[in-house]
Every structure is written in C-alpha cells, then in structure tokens.
Amino acid sequence: MNPSRRLVTAWATLAAVVASGTALAGTDAPLVEVWKSPSCGCCKEWVAHLEANGFRVSAHDEGNTGMRGRLGIPVALGSCHTALVAGYALEGHVPAGDVQRLLKARPVAIGLAVPGMPVGSPGMDGPAYGGRRDSYQVLLIAKNGSTSVFSSYR
Numbered sequence: 001m002n003p004s005r006r007l008v009t010a011w012a013t014l015a016a017v018v019a020s021g022t023a024l025a026g027t028d029a030p031l032v033e034v035w036k037s038p039s040c041g042c043c044k045e046w047v048a049h050l051e052a053n054g055f056r057v058s059a060h061d062e063g064n065t066g067m068r069g070r071l072g073i074p075v076a077l078g079s080c081h082t083a084l085v086a087g088y089a090l091e092g093h094v095p096a097g098d099v100q101r102l103l104k105a106r107p108v109a110i111g112l113a114v115p116g117m118p119v120g121s122p123g124m125d126g127p128a129y130g131g132r133r134d135s136y137q138v139l140l141i142a143k144n145g146s147t148s149v150f151s152s153y154r
C-alpha cells in the first residue's frame, strides 16, 4: 500500500468510528430482552409500557417457560412473559418504575416478579378491564429463590 492510499484508509477508519459513535449516542437506554408467546396481547402491552418509559425492548416470540427456568425463576412465581435486563430477570407485569429502581439499587438478586397476571398492573390495565385495579406486589427474588416484597400496589 502506498503512503497516500494508507492515509485515505486511516481517514476512512476514523470516519467510521465517528459515525458509529454518533449512532450509539441514542442507544444508552437499557435493553430489555423479552421472551413471550407471539399471541400474548398483554405481553405486547407490557412491552409498550416499558418503551413508553424509556427502555429499548427486543422480543423473542418463542414462549417463556424455557427462559424462566434458565434464569432460575421459581415456577410458582410464573407469569406470561420473562425478561432479562442488565443481568436481572423480570417475570410478568413488573412496572417500569420498579425496574428503574432495581437498576439503580443493583441488589444481589435474580430479579423481580409479579406472579400471575394481576388486573391493574402495567399491560393488564387496558379498557377491557374497565378500570379494575387489583392489589398486587412486586417480589424481589433472592439468589436462593426466596422472595421479599419490593413494592406493593393497591
């Protein structure tokens, strides 16, 4: 390679680095990976709730039973979708505010769960439910699978 050709290559590389840096600037919102069934409507609503609160979401329409098991979430805490954000598992309709609090506090834990599908939780709060709001709790799942109350909604 002659010297002028080498210089052109260096500039092209620099330009590419600058361009990719610009592209990355808009993507520092945490990425939430979601496993769900393709036909799950309330899962889609929960994804929309996360996106409305500044999260980026990537969904895998392959069901959530396998991933729930791999992440160590007890079956008894199960819900309709399972997610992973910054190394933490999320099971069910966990409010975005609780996810943000989790990511700030960074406790040693598997993650958060809202077992079942309580009406009134994010994604379970559409017009079809007529404004009904059941009380529910967000549980923090410790590494040994035991739980403690992370927040309560009533």
Ligand SMILES: [Cu+2]
Binding pocket: 042, 043, 080, 081, 093, 117, 123, 124
């Ligand atoms: Cu659901």
